[in-house]
Amino acid sequence: MELSLTSGKKIACAADTSILEALKKAGIYLTSSCGGKGTCGKCKVLVKSGNVISKSRIKLSQDEIDKGYVLACKTFPAEDVIMDIPKESMLVVEGQVVTGKSKDLLALLHSTGTAIDPLTGRIVLALPLPTLDDNISDLERLRRELMSKGMGCLRVPFRFTQDLAKIVRKENWQVTLCTIHTEDCEEIIRITPGHKKTPQYGVAVDIGTTTVVVFLIDLTTGHLADVASTYNSQIRFGDDVITRIVHATEHNKLKELNHAVVSDINTALVAIRKAHHIDVESIDCFVVAGNTTMTHLFLGLDPEAIREEPYIPTANTFPLAFAGELGLKANPNIPVYAFPCVASYVGGDIVAGVLATQLHKKQELCIFIDIGTNGEIVIGNSEWLVSAACSAGPCFEGSGIKCGMRATEGAIENVTINRETLDVEIKIIGDNDTKPIGICGSGMIDAIAEMFLARIIDPKGKLQKEASSRVREGEDSLEFVIYSGEGRDLVLTEPDIENIIRAKAAIYAGFSTLLKEVGFTFNDIQKVYIAGGFGKFLDIEKAVMLGMLPELAKEKFQYMGNTSVTGAYLCLLSRNLRSEAEEIARRMTYVELSVSSSFMNEYISGLFIPHTNIDAFPGVKKLMEK
């Protein structure tokens, strides 16, 4: 059977092969956070003609079914099929979008005062030819040459000796070494014949609980070749880190979780490599940042003790691993550097975030908050760093929200509601003619703040049926129609709204409790760095209006995007910054908020918009009174 895509591409697909699998084999990667089990509903495709057999329709609305949408993972062709892949189903490879991002990243790198000096180095050596009078062995010749160039300790893992004789002789005693610094030694990670002018790439990865983001970076220029992001397919075992630890330990499924995330990274990386025709051997190293549990699951470390008092990870700083040990699709000998973690609930993603903000070098008192599935908060400056964590849930990344999606092309990232006409204006990620396909975190924050000011919801988040014709009875609950299109309407349901309010309450409670613990108030804060997968755009005023962020002068806020992958980028390109990251992890202390009664009080007070204590939000109060 044949699948004909509207792009013109034709793909063979056997009767017992799912459309998802057939597309994958043809190099077309769909989002599939449940791993092809038919439960996440992310791999929708539109069948335009041709009979298919669909074994599951979960997560498809009646309207979608009527239009011909099917789940690619559970659908098999019965004859030749003409079909279309909606953008929201594609595993994103960002293409041109990255040019701007690349410039920003390079500017950030330069702003740290560091030159490009990648994690792994390449050294080209022209060895003197051996003679009867200079007949030392190949390995000693290599060492002598390196010593003459001022290199001290050199570690040569045994495996590299086995082909050494052939390699040094292949291109007339010229060789290229690839090395990494470990335990006060340069360690060889690759020896190749000749002068390798081939491209050198590094991979920076943010392993979020919900989302995995992969950057492929040119190590010589610092340019971002491309970005791919996908849901962390561990989602199929549970939304949060605790459920996943339980799954890993009680069901003895550590390997399964490990394979899930490794295969997400592989899929994303292969998609980028293929799109840009980059050879697998051009990749020299990986830097991975994730929270402590994600880092453990990625490295295959037992996470059990993380969730039981006294909450002990196997490691906070990780010995260098190699791609081959972890099942990454790359040369098995290239190193994988995992960002050091601070404690069981403040991980390498936060260390990477601090590195990206350079908070650890600031004179003034700063706050950093990373809003992901967990919200982690760091307060401090060049003298001290204190961190804490609270659980926000995956809603801002689109998970658990009916029309939620990650901040990629087609996502509604900005919502304005005219307070008189109640007309809704939206901004979509992508070109001018991009059709909206879902709502990302920044869009949700906007929408709820605007709905609140327009009195479409009350301070508890309940939809007011009489307030607007856009409020309607949905399949299970009331919902608000943000966009009405040809495909399906994009809505926020009452459970969606409750979800988001709980998340924002946890974040605000985290802020205020940690500040109290260290003896400061919001007024002492000079700068608030906000990180998260909200895309390019987060309307701070709306986040304040929602009561997620404290009401401070607008110029004190700085939205930084995904600082976990940014930190990984910095670390990949600078050995100094790698040392700084390790220094940050060492310096940072951790405060356990869950044992604080103050946190629970703050959380409950935060379950209103903007807050039970409206006096903490004088600006919002004024707006409400209008």
Add this chain to the structure above:
Amino acid sequence: MELSLTSGKKIACAADTSILEALKKAGIYLTSSCGGKGTCGKCKVLVKSGNVISKSRIKLSQDEIDKGYVLACKTFPAEDVIMDIPKESMLVVEGQVVTGKSKDLLALLHSTGTAIDPLTGRIVLALPLPTLDDNISDLERLRRELMSKGMGCLRVPFRFTQDLAKIVRKENWQVTLCTIHTEDCEEIIRITPGHKKTPQYGVAVDIGTTTVVVFLIDLTTGHLADVASTYNSQIRFGDDVITRIVHATEHNKLKELNHAVVSDINTALVAIRKAHHIDVESIDCFVVAGNTTMTHLFLGLDPEAIREEPYIPTANTFPLAFAGELGLKANPNIPVYAFPCVASYVGGDIVAGVLATQLHKKQELCIFIDIGTNGEIVIGNSEWLVSAACSAGPCFEGSGIKCGMRATEGAIENVTINRETLDVEIKIIGDNDTKPIGICGSGMIDAIAEMFLARIIDPKGKLQKEASSRVREGEDSLEFVIYSGEGRDLVLTEPDIENIIRAKAAIYAGFSTLLKEVGFTFNDIQKVYIAGGFGKFLDIEKAVMLGMLPELAKEKFQYMGNTSVTGAYLCLLSRNLRSEAEEIARRMTYVELSVSSSFMNEYISGLFIPHTNIDAFPGVKKLMEK
């Protein structure tokens, strides 16, 4: 079908399984230097009753065939078989013989002034239990505890983190670490729960071109648990290192050679372990000494450049390898330390030999000679060390000699011929009632010297047919009957004698040429250390009479046995001595004899007994004149 051994043991053997294979499966290891190809003739067994199908009879004499001998590797049972395994066919596990050897080795270790401090250490740690106030990670807890014990740099390979959480918790935070010192760091090679009082063994291996010797050593006491020796089954690809290098490179068979020697070591080690019920997990490390080519082949390093001018090995000092990388039957993470080599033709076996003699610490001028398939010579003292090599061939190890065998039980190690009656008296390795089954190197030297003095051979080594009734026409040439027994007669043939004379000529030429190169004469030498696989016994006077050794005062000679495995033993038990070995390899220089015309002249002069220049042997001259 069933094989019944005269020991009473019964072994099942299918019709398509060779007797060799069936015995191996039952834990009975035969010598099989050709690897079961039916070409070495070493795996003879005696079939007493029952029909068998024998596919090859090469290397069996008509007499043996008549008596019922078959090659186990090429023989298959056609019905139940009653059979006997001659001692000479057994892979030797020495059993009680080692008690004396063990004492000698320990005495040698103590004489170096070194205490037992094995290559790999075990450290038992009782970690403080984690609490909410002391919640550092498992790995950091381990490091902190080691630092508090004064350990500096600790390298933890990534793979050891994966089970760390389980291991530390298994026996209430008590763990045993096994470590080895590499590149100024202690590197973890094993982490096990609890306080491991289990035995700790190390394996010392001498990889000779012809013979492989394996010692299993108790690392806590230094006692030798047992010894096994076997032919290096690379023999099937050629007798000397050059032929093997050619085979490895021109036929692309490096892997085959590598597997051959690794499997010899495995077979020997398994035989010892089974005989003494020692668990594989009790083995903590290997130390291997061999010549440069043998070390390369064992480690899987390309040996091609060793044989081509300017004769360059891949490495002379080898990064630590692990058992798993080399296919050794042991825990894959335990380290394998290969003795450093000096040059392409002076290897780790010679460095081990110098370590065993402690020549590198002597004030007086000494010579060390290791007589194996190659003869290597070291001259020097605590101030300087010069080495050279000459090719002796494998005859002293029994290879290429009709009734030759290694110096193990049943070997004739001493021969005396009454000059009047021409009666032959022999001494056999083993108990009083041990029957002779072959002739080892020391027996050959004795026999030829005695035959020369008794005028049974002339100075060129030609047998004098009329001299004795023991001289007879053999299958292909004249031969001298040393022992006439029930099984077969033990003889030295004329080609055997020529072989031995060529070997002794090469050794003597090596001595005298190297001495000349460094500007000394035999009279300057205070001590001559002789090493080789001659067994316990080598009659120096006979070796002088043969013209293999220079005629010096008897007390200047010291016979040391197999110093390669002795050096490996020392290195296994003392980290100081490991450093000394590395120091010896660094200090020793190498002189290439093959380019010296003097060497060829000396060699040709040495093709007489004792030497063309009889005046260099005044004592022998006097004896001859008697």
